[in-house]
Amino acid sequence: MATYHLSVKFGGKGQAANHADYIERKEKYRDRQDLEYSAHGNMPEWARDNPSHFWQAADQFERANGSTYRELEIALPRELTPEQRLELVQDFVRQEAGERHAWSFAIHNPKASIDGGEQPHAHIMMSQRVNDGIDRTPEQYFRRYNARYPDRGGAKKDSGSLTPTQQKEQLRELRKRWEVKHNEHMRKHGFERGFIDCRTLKEQGIERRPEVHLGFEAAGRLDDAQRHDIMQKRSEPDYSRHLEQARTVGHDIREWLDTPVKQHELVRRLQHDVAREHGFDMRDRVSRQNRTEPERVKSPSRGFSMGF
Known part of the structure; x- marks a missing residue:
């Protein structure tokens, strides 16, 4: 039975570089053997060849109360091959990050503790700042945006000021988009089962308890x-x-x-x-x-x- 999992997390100042190392299995995490693939994109010129520079700059120059990244963690289908899972993640990243948000992602595939099977999942880190094409230094990139003179301020954040109700609706829409993208790729590769549903069990009319997560x-x-x-x-x-x-x-x-x-x-x-x-x-x-x-x-x- 396919399991739906999508979580959204935000990283504060000082957390981005270490988390990027974690998902890409670098530095102190290099001994972990479950990395299937990693990639990055939409980086400003000064970080194009080394995404670590971007996340390090975010930690150094982002405002004290600002978030340095937003992370999506998604469970991937065991039924797909590594190449097919990569295609799915790349498609989802293109959809969510577009061409203007810097991103890094990694696919991990550890062995499940209970059944010993594959447990593929992806970590997608995205900057909330929009790369608008203006040439900025790392320090300027993470400054406060200047609406009147954009070239004098930092890259704009697109998160905006959302009410709790709007945030909840935004998350609901995101969960639905992942359901659609996941199932689209399952059908593309000939599967008639293994589809996911972002609704709760109650919303699906299923009278059972979620499985115990140990x-x-x-x-x-x-x-x-x-x-x-x-x-x-x-x-x-x-x-x-x-x-x-x-x-x-x-x-x-x-x-x-x-x-x-x-x-x-x-x-x-x-x-x-x-x-x-x-x-x-x-x-x-x-x-x-x-x-x-x-x-x-x-x-x-x-x-x-x-x-x-």
């Missing part, structure tokens, strides 16, 4: 029997088994508390999503655990997502 750390702690059981449940037609997956992994409430997650996230998700389904009083167990082992729930989060 995150990299938790998935890495599963043994072979647990992985096999999860894979078996994924093949079942009754999707109510997704709640059962949490119990199958073998974590009771005390084991969840041993993982580096925030207390309020744990309590909110487990009480609301697990206790209600399994008919036992999780609240009392959490309260007892909080009294006996408070230091464990205060350990800092390292990105672990329980994904209920």
